[in-house]
Amino acid sequence: MKKMNTSPISGMQELLPETQAIFDRYKNVISEVYHNHGFLSIETPIIDRNEILLAKAGGDTEKQIYKVIKTAESEDDADQALRFDHTVPLARYVVEHENELTFPFKVTQIGRNFRGERAQKGRFREFYQCDVDVIGRGNLPIYYDADVIATLLDAFKGFELGTPVLARINNRKILSGFVEAMGLSELSGKIFGVIDHAEKVSPEATREAFAELGIENAKINQLVKFIGIHGGRASVTQALREFGDLNDTYKKGIAELEKVMLALEMDGRGTDIEADMLIVRGLDYYTGTVFEFVLPEYKQVGSVCGGGRYENLAGFFTEQELPGVGGSIGLTRLFYVLNENNLVKSQESKPIDTAVIPITENEIEFAMRVAKDRRDQGEKVTIVATDKRLGDKLTYAAKLAENGIVVGENEAKSGTYEIKKFN
Amino acid sequence: MKKMNTSPISGMQELLPETQAIFDRYKNVISEVYHNHGFLSIETPIIDRNEILLAKAGGDTEKQIYKVIKTAESEDDADQALRFDHTVPLARYVVEHENELTFPFKVTQIGRNFRGERAQKGRFREFYQCDVDVIGRGNLPIYYDADVIATLLDAFKGFELGTPVLARINNRKILSGFVEAMGLSELSGKIFGVIDHAEKVSPEATREAFAELGIENAKINQLVKFIGIHGGRASVTQALREFGDLNDTYKKGIAELEKVMLALEMDGRGTDIEADMLIVRGLDYYTGTVFEFVLPEYKQVGSVCGGGRYENLAGFFTEQELPGVGGSIGLTRLFYVLNENNLVKSQESKPIDTAVIPITENEIEFAMRVAKDRRDQGEKVTIVATDKRLGDKLTYAAKLAENGIVVGENEAKSGTYEIKKFN
Numbered sequence: 001m002k003k004m005n006t007s008p009i010s011g012m013q014e015l016l017p018e019t020q021a022i023f024d025r026y027k028n029v030i031s032e033v034y035h036n037h038g039f040l041s042i043e044t045p046i047i048d049r050n051e052i053l054l055a056k057a058g059g060d061t062e063k064q065i066y067k068v069i070k071t072a073e074s075e076d077d078a079d080q081a082l083r084f085d086h087t088v089p090l091a092r093y094v095v096e097h098e099n100e101l102t103f104p105f106k107v108t109q110i111g112r113n114f115r116g117e118r119a120q121k122g123r124f125r126e127f128y129q130c131d132v133d134v135i136g137r138g139n140l141p142i143y144y145d146a147d148v149i150a151t152l153l154d155a156f157k158g159f160e161l162g163t164p165v166l167a168r169i170n171n172r173k174i175l176s177g178f179v180e181a182m183g184l185s186e187l188s189g190k191i192f193g194v195i196d197h198a199e200k201v202s203p204e205a206t207r208e209a210f211a212e213l214g215i216e217n218a219k220i221n222q223l224v225k226f227i228g229i230h231g232g233r234a235s236v237t238q239a240l241r242e243f244g245d246l247n248d249t250y251k252k253g254i255a256e257l258e259k260v261m262l263a264l265e266m267d268g269r270g271t272d273i274e275a276d277m278l279i280v281r282g283l284d285y286y287t288g289t290v291f292e293f294v295l296p297e298y299k300q301v302g303s304v305c306g307g308g309r310y311e312n313l314a315g316f317f318t319e320q321e322l323p324g325v326g327g328s329i330g331l332t333r334l335f336y337v338l339n340e341n342n343l344v345k346s347q348e349s350k351p352i353d354t355a356v357i358p359i360t361e362n363e364i365e366f367a368m369r370v371a372k373d374r375r376d377q378g379e380k381v382t383i384v385a386t387d388k389r390l391g392d393k394l395t396y397a398a399k400l401a402e403n404g405i406v407v408g409e410n411e412a413k414s415g416t417y418e419i420k421k422f423n
Numbered sequence: 424m425k426k427m428n429t430s431p432i433s434g435m436q437e438l439l440p441e442t443q444a445i446f447d448r449y450k451n452v453i454s455e456v457y458h459n460h461g462f463l464s465i466e467t468p469i470i471d472r473n474e475i476l477l478a479k480a481g482g483d484t485e486k487q488i489y490k491v492i493k494t495a496e497s498e499d500d501a502d503q504a505l506r507f508d509h510t511v512p513l514a515r516y517v518v519e520h521e522n523e524l525t526f527p528f529k530v531t532q533i534g535r536n537f538r539g540e541r542a543q544k545g546r547f548r549e550f551y552q553c554d555v556d557v558i559g560r561g562n563l564p565i566y567y568d569a570d571v572i573a574t575l576l577d578a579f580k581g582f583e584l585g586t587p588v589l590a591r592i593n594n595r596k597i598l599s600g601f602v603e604a605m606g607l608s609e610l611s612g613k614i615f616g617v618i619d620h621a622e623k624v625s626p627e628a629t630r631e632a633f634a635e636l637g638i639e640n641a642k643i644n645q646l647v648k649f650i651g652i653h654g655g656r657a658s659v660t661q662a663l664r665e666f667g668d669l670n671d672t673y674k675k676g677i678a679e680l681e682k683v684m685l686a687l688e689m690d691g692r693g694t695d696i697e698a699d700m701l702i703v704r705g706l707d708y709y710t711g712t713v714f715e716f717v718l719p720e721y722k723q724v725g726s727v728c729g730g731g732r733y734e735n736l737a738g739f740f741t742e743q744e745l746p747g748v749g750g751s752i753g754l755t756r757l758f759y760v761l762n763e764n765n766l767v768k769s770q771e772s773k774p775i776d777t778a779v780i781p782i783t784e785n786e787i788e789f790a791m792r793v794a795k796d797r798r799d800q801g802e803k804v805t806i807v808a809t810d811k812r813l814g815d816k817l818t819y820a821a822k823l824a825e826n827g828i829v830v831g832e833n834e835a836k837s838g839t840y841e842i843k844k845f846n
Contacts, residue, residue: 004474004740006519009503012468014516016523017530020465036798038775038805038823042443045435045549046469046535047489051427066470067492068505070539080432082491093437096429100439102822104809107440112469116493126468136809143787143808266788268795317427352461364566365689372691375459382461382529385566386559399525400461 011117011125013332021351022344023335029158030130030329031110037151039108039132044089046112050079052092055316064115082114086131086328091314094135094322103137104144122340124332130155133326135313140323142256145289145309146263152305152327153272156293161343163298166272167264168230169291170279171257172308174240177250178226181243182219189284191215195227196280230276233261237275253288260289287311289325301337305329353379354419355397359390359408366412370405398422434540434548436755444774445767446758452581453553453752454533460574462531462555467512469535473502475515478739487538505537509554509751514737517558517745526560527567545763547755553578556749558736563746565679568712568732569686575728575750576695579716584766586721589695590687591653592714593702594680595731597663600673601649604666605642612707614638618650619703653699656684660698676711683712710734712748724760728752776802777842778820782813782831789835793828821845 008014015023035041047068054062066082083089086109094101110130117123132151134144149167156165175195179188194209201209203224210220222243229239240254257275264273281290288309295301307327314322338344354374358367364385371381382401384393390406397404405417431437438446458464470491477485489505506512509532517524533553540546555574557567572590579588598618602611617632624632626647633643645666652662663677680698687696704713711732718724730750737745761767777797781790787808794804805824807816813829820827828840 004478005472006475006515006740008468008515008519009470009472012470013466014468014519015465016520017463017465021463024464036801036803038778038803040440040444040774040823041447042438042440043436045431045437047432047435047537047549049428049432052429055427064493069490069492070487092429092431096431096437097439102819106805114470126470139810141808141810143784143806147806147808263787263791267791317429351463355461364686368686368690378459380459380461383566383570385564385570386527387562387564396525400463 009125010119011123013124013126013336017351018347022347023331025347026159026331026335027110027128027130030155030331031108033155033158034108034110034130034132034151037106037132037147037154039106039151041108041110042090042093043111044083044086044093044109046082046114047080048083048089048092050081052317053081053083053088056088061115064117066114066116084115085113086111086129087133087313087326090131090133090135091317091322095314095317095320098137098318098320103135104140105135106132106147107135108132122333122336124336127330127332130329130331131326132328133313133324135322135324138321138323140325142259142289143263145256145260145325146267148307148325148327149260149273149291150264150267150269152293152307152329153269155329156305160345161295161338162345163295163343164272165293165304166274166296167269167291167293168274168276168279169257169260169289170276171253171260171289172280172286173249173253173288174257175253175277175280177247177253178243180249181246182222184215184219187213187215191223192280195278196282198227198278227277230274230278233258233265233275236277240277256288281306281308285310291327295343298341298343301341304334304337350400350402350422351380352382352401354381354403354405355384355401356381356405356407357384357390357393357397359406361387363407363409363412366415367407370407370417374405432548433542434546436547436549436759440774441770445770446754448770449582449754449758450533450551450553453578453754454531456578456581457531457533457553457555457574460529460555460570460577462529462574464531464533465513465516466534467506467509467516467532469505469537470503471506471512471515473504475740476504476506476511479511484538487540489537489539507538508536509534509552510556510736510749513554513556513558514740514745518737518740518743521560521741521743526558527563528558529555529570530558531555545756545759547759550753550755553752553754554749555751556736556747558745558747561744561746563748565682565712566686568679568683568748569690571730571748571750572683572696572714573687573690573692575716575730575752576692578752579728583768584718584761585768586718586766587695588716588727589697589719590692590714590716591697591699591702592680592683592712593699594676594683594712595703595709596672596676596711597680598676598700598703600670600676601666603672604669605645607638607642610636610638614646615703618701619705621650621701650700653697653701656681656688656698659700663700679711704729704731708733714750718766721764721766724764727757727760773823773825773845774803775805775824777804777826777828778807778824779804779828779830780807780813780816780820782829784810786830786832786835789838790830793830793840797828 068080112126113129198206279292286308290308292303293305309325313324356367356371358364367383371383374381384397403419403421411417491503535549536552621629660681702715709731713731715726716728732748736747779790779794781787790806794806797804807820826842826844834840
């Protein structure tokens with residue numbers, strides 16, 4: 001027989017059971033924290049219509065989307081693809097079920113998304129995203145921006161990484177107002193791009209990039225000074241106000257940022273939040289609050305979570321205004337980079353609590369009673385029923401279980417058993 | 424704006440949050456029971472290579488498979504599709520990671536699979552399957568057949584359906600041996616097909632179907648008598664032995680069935696298991712134990728769970744013999760039919776435990792403290808921060824939450840609060 005290639009397709013995560021258990025623990029922490037903060041779960045189909053998925057997309061997304069072809073005879077619906085994020089299906093969902101939902105709609109989606117990216121270390125084609133969003137109808141108070149950030153921070157707290165997490169927070173209106181005040185609004189998209197990139201290059205390269213846009217030196221100085229502003233609420237808003245009351249957009253952005261930071265402070269956040277003018281997040285989706293989480297002691301890891309406020313969730317599908325704020329933990333990538341940096345603690349305990357080991361087939365009945373007994377006390381229990389020697393059974397049990405219960409003729413007769421901890 | 428079609432593709436499950444919560448409860452029950460019985464979780468990629476997925480398939484499977492096409496420029500891997508069950512990816516997984524796994528490998532996979540079936544009431548194209556399997560290396564004791572059935576029965580017990588569940592159990596060797604003894608081995612595939620279909624048609628139609636295969640009347644009488652055998656272990660094995668010691672296959676099948684039933688009885692199962700010669704399960708995969716679960720009070724629902732013993736998990740990928748036994752709950756379909764038959768209890772409680780309602784923005788800080796306080800006690804908590812009148816906020820809160828805590832100036836000053844149950 002020709003041996004087939006049995007490796008998974010490159011770019012797919014496939015874990016051994018012990019590692020899967022750790023991954024699942026992260027997933028469960030996220031789910032529990034999201035629910036404890038009042039978010040409700042939904043699941044959208046993985047396959048959707050191209051006209052929905054690509055309503056707004058373009059560029060990379062369109063290139064990376066997985067189209068699907070059903071080979072059944074009855075092609076009653078063609079032009080389908082795999083969702084590449086949770087936001088587009090959420091927009092469709094909210095429009096479709098608008099009259100049955102309660103707004104503000106606090107919603108979470110945890111599941112796999114798909115992008116046919118070029119295979120590359122640390123890039124995945126199938127990846128878990130764990131989203132929270134709050135969708136308003138007509139309007140949505142700024143408090144919910146803080147609610148989303150606090151929820152995501154609590155999820156990271158639940159991971160017990162042993163290294164600090166920092167939420168870097170900004171408001172796109174501040175930057176828009178600033179650029180507008182300098183008379184550079186026409187370049188704003190490109191300026192945002194340079195800022196978004198600034199941490200990946202030298203300060204000189206950033207100046208050069210601004211210069212290449214035709215921006216004069218004096219304004220570059222201002223921009224560089226501006227994007228250097230970061231820190232606590234008081235110091236940042238003071239530094240921003242020193243530029244003057246530039247315009248309404250600028251003032252509104254500062255006021256919003258202040259409210260979000262203040263709400264987070266009230267919620268007991270301190271060293272884990274910072275206002276930072278370097279945070280831009282992509283190019284056209286977000287309209288107010290934007291944020292990114294980083295691990296300050298592991299800068300090379302980059303952003304481990306991000307999100308922000310958007311004016312309208314579903315402008316392509318409905319005229320109803322649906323402002324929202326959301327954020328997402330890209331769990332597959334996060335788990336990968338945490339592992340690379342030795343930040344994932346191996347499971348302290350083995351996957352099974354107790355292995356019950358009947359010495360011969362005659363003790364299987366009693367072994368089952370013992371297993372039920374332990375299970376009723378909430379333990380994860382397996383019976384080792386292989387027809388091997390006792391030594392081999394014990395080796396197998398010790399690999400998987402914390403404790404072993406050997407049951408032979410005597411135990412079966414007396415109805416008693418002894419629990420022994422494996423080393 | 425032309426309103427787009429925002430419904431999900433037909434054949435996809437999409438639930439409102441309240442119903443999703445009930446669905447998730449079933450999924451969690453399954454996961455918990457599987458883990459408590461010592462099964463370890465794995466996740467295989469949803470996308471895999473055609474040569475893997477279709478190694479063994481044919482017929483309907485091949486017609487129903489969703490092929491995927493990545494539209495990226497670099498087509499470094501073509502010929503991919505979505506998995507249509509968990510068994511084929513499991514076979515690949517076990518072969519790929521054989522040296523890192525511990526055998527017998529007790530494994531569970533819970534996730535979505537994909538089949539491009541013709542859209543039809545109660546048929547889904549994306550559906551959850553919740554599998555348990557035990558894979559041996561070289562051999563696998565018959566006890567594990569009972570282990571799988573007991574685990575699946577406990578999952579159904581966890582659903583608290585309020586109607587009995589019956590595991591109907593058979594062994595393919597008994598049927599093979601019987602057919603062989605009648606000199607009809609060449610027709611065995613077709614005979615199995617007729618038996619598999621027998622419950623859906625009249626007894627006369629079954630006799631006719633046998634006759635159409637050219638089977639003489641005397642033998643049809645024997646066959647009909649044979650497939651009518653069902654009941655408890657003792658009566659069924661006695662009835663089977665009345666046909667005589669037909670051959671080794673027949674005797675081995677009876678002995679195996681007896682052992683599985685006996686192990687389940689030892690485990691305290693009684694009225695929820697039955698041996699039944701009508702159970703065949705498909706055509707060529709299973710080689711020993713086969714079983715199906717039904718709801719006897721809801722016969723029209725059909726099989727709600729099934730599985731069996733297979734000689735070799737991965738014969739297409741490796742020469743290593745990997746015998747296994749497994750079963751699966753098709754949760755999406757199950758949830759649908761339970762709903763159709765009013766067997767799904769609506770959630771007794773609302774999705775959120777406590778809504779904290781600040782009267783004005785000034786009380787948001789105190790509201791956050793109260794929320795944290797309740798959350799620390801394990802409650803699911805949301806803050807209602809909309810800029811609506813108090814009455815509207817209360818209406819919103821009462822829809823989502825069991826309890827409400829209104830916080831105004833007095834509460835904020837005194838640092839106390841009162842929990843009120845919504846009706």
